[in-house]
Structure formats: C-alpha cells, structure tokens
Amino acid sequence: MAKGLLIVLSGPSGVGKGTVCNELRHRLPDLVYSVSATTRQPRLGEEHGVNYFFKTREQFMDMIDNDQLLEYAEYVGNYYGTPRDFVEQTIESGKDIILEIEVQGALKVKEKFPEGIFVFLLPPSLDELKGRIQGRGTESQATIDHRMSVAADEIALLKNYDYAVVNDEIDLACKRIEAIITAEHCKIRK
Numbered sequence: 001m002a003k004g005l006l007i008v009l010s011g012p013s014g015v016g017k018g019t020v021c022n023e024l025r026h027r028l029p030d031l032v033y034s035v036s037a038t039t040r041q042p043r044l045g046e047e048h049g050v051n052y053f054f055k056t057r058e059q060f061m062d063m064i065d066n067d068q069l070l071e072y073a074e075y076v077g078n079y080y081g082t083p084r085d086f087v088e089q090t091i092e093s094g095k096d097i098i099l100e101i102e103v104q105g106a107l108k109v110k111e112k113f114p115e116g117i118f119v120f121l122l123p124p125s126l127d128e129l130k131g132r133i134q135g136r137g138t139e140s141q142a143t144i145d146h147r148m149s150v151a152a153d154e155i156a157l158l159k160n161y162d163y164a165v166v167n168d169e170i171d172l173a174c175k176r177i178e179a180i181i182t183a184e185h186c187k188i189r190k
C-alpha cells in the first residue's frame, strides 16, 4: 500500500495556521491532524488531547529522553513537540497527516522526512500579522511582542520550504493548500 503524505504547515504566530487547519478539517475529512505536546498553559476552551497534550516540563523532558518526539522546539518560553508514533503509524497506514508547527521544528522534520511537503503560510503584511495576534486576544502584550520579534527571522526561512501560501483570505488559502495536496498525490516520484 502507498504511504500517506506528511504535510508540514508552518508560519509565524498569528498568521492563521490553526484557522486554516480547522477549515481544512471540514473540507478534507480524511486528512489526519497531529496533536502536539506542549508545556504552554491551556487557553480558555482548549482541551487536553484535542488542541494539545498539555505537559509539565518534567513530563516533556521525559518524552524527549524516551525518544517519543519526532521533533521539538523551545518557542517563546515554552516547549512544543510532535509525538512520533502517531505520525509514523498514520503515514504507514496510507493516510495523509498534517503537522502545524513552528519553523525550527519544521526544519528538524525535514532532516528526518525530506520527502515531506513543507508549506509556509505567509501574512499579507507584518502589520496585518500583528493585528491578527492582537485581535485573537489570547496572549499578553509581552508575549505578542516576543512572538512578533521572531516573526521576521521565521519568514526568512521560507526558502527551505516547498510552497508559500499567502493567507489573505481563509477560503483562498485553503484552496491553495488543497491544490498542493492534490498535485502531490499526482506527482511521479522518481
């Protein structure tokens, strides 16, 4: 049986990765979503096992030591990582999986899975990006400033990706990603 595709969706905080993934869940019901582990505190409404596996630092370090993470990164004061087994089992079963992760982690996945499909989501502008993080209302001003301060460096890593998708409008951004997945399924792999 053919293996599934591993799709990595990255981009700066607030660009709309989560929003686009939520919309893709409706449009592509067979696409599997990787649930990450994090040491970040849950936001209002976030559920353990649905949005993230919320871990203490000690639990997260144990996951690293036990080689349970495909990749992990420290981002703006918290750890985030992708549980390895779920990703590998999903791909082996022939299903496509999408990882919504920041850039340091994406580059680590690329080392391990160069055949993955790496998609970078771009904001229409840095001003719009700041407006989106602020508008979401989930982060303190200090965290917003910290996240914005790394955004330009993250965008500079765009050249390591296979595709750039501007999230100017959610419907259009989703259509572009759907087109990428369709094209990758039609690709002749040499």
Ligand SMILES: Nc1ncnc2c1ncn2[C@@H]1O[C@H](COP(=O)(O)OP(=O)(O)OP(=O)(O)O)[C@@H](O)[C@H]1O
Pocket (backbone or CB within 6 Å): 011, 012, 013, 014, 015, 016, 017, 018, 019, 020, 132, 133, 135, 136, 167, 168, 169, 170
């Ligand atoms: N195309 C868009 N146009 C306008 N607003 C958008 C668009 N896409 C997302 N947003 C809004 O921007 C805010 C940030 O989106 P979202 O939480 O999906 O970003 P993210 O990239 O997942 O952020 P983070 O990396 O911090 O988790 C949300 O309030 C969302 O509703």
Ligand SMILES: Nc1nc2c(ncn2[C@@H]2O[C@H](COP(=O)(O)O)[C@@H](O)[C@H]2O)c(=O)[nH]1
Pocket (backbone or CB within 6 Å): 011, 012, 013, 017, 036, 037, 040, 071, 072, 073, 075, 080, 081, 082, 083, 100, 101, 102, 103, 104, 105, 106
């Ligand atoms: N390297 C990884 N980055 C991840 C993972 N899961 C999420 N993320 C990214 O972290 C930032 C912050 O997320 P937030 O939920 O606190 O806003 C964002 O860019 C996520 O995409 C992961 O497993 N590994």
